[in-house]
Amino acid sequence: MRRYLVVAHQTLDSPQLLEALRERMDRGPSIFHLVVPLLYGDGATWDEGTIRLAAEHRLDEILVRYAAEGIAANGEVGDHDPVYAVDTVLRRQGANHYDEIIVSTLPARLSRWLGRDAPKRIANLTDVAVVHVETTPARV
Numbered sequence: 001m002r003r004y005l006v007v008a009h010q011t012l013d014s015p016q017l018l019e020a021l022r023e024r025m026d027r028g029p030s031i032f033h034l035v036v037p038l039l040y041g042d043g044a045t046w047d048e049g050t051i052r053l054a055a056e057h058r059l060d061e062i063l064v065r066y067a068a069e070g071i072a073a074n075g076e077v078g079d080h081d082p083v084y085a086v087d088t089v090l091r092r093q094g095a096n097h098y099d100e101i102i103v104s105t106l107p108a109r110l111s112r113w114l115g116r117d118a119p120k121r122i123a124n125l126t127d128v129a130v131v132h133v134e135t136t137p138a139r140v
Helices: 015-026 048-068 082-093 118-123
Strands: 002-007 030-037 073-078 100-105 129-134
Touching: 002 015, 002 082, 015 030, 015 100, 015 129, 030 048, 030 082, 048 073, 073 082, 082 118, 100 118, 118 129
Parallel strands: 002 030, 002 100, 030 073, 100 129
Antiparallel strands: none
């Protein structure tokens, strides 16, 4: 069984990411581990507990949807920095535990992660392939 690490938040339910997951499933048995980094809003005064609950709710919704579509997945909420969130998972599981890492972002003009070069920085953490999927979120 091939193991994939998927890093996404706003784009978890995008058609582009779902297509990328289906392509991997077409290659053979697959399981996906989702890391949903905490997403701090537009300056609203939320506390970290509220932000974490929102991310956990988002993850739960997506896991139910993926299961309904036949996608075997589990997941966790990670640090707000996607690179650190992935690093935490890789330290726990091993740098080469996954067959591929998929980083799903908003389009370049909107993505904070791309502005911080997250896909390349994540690639520096491991020898496995890191694939960037630029998406249009179903809802922002």
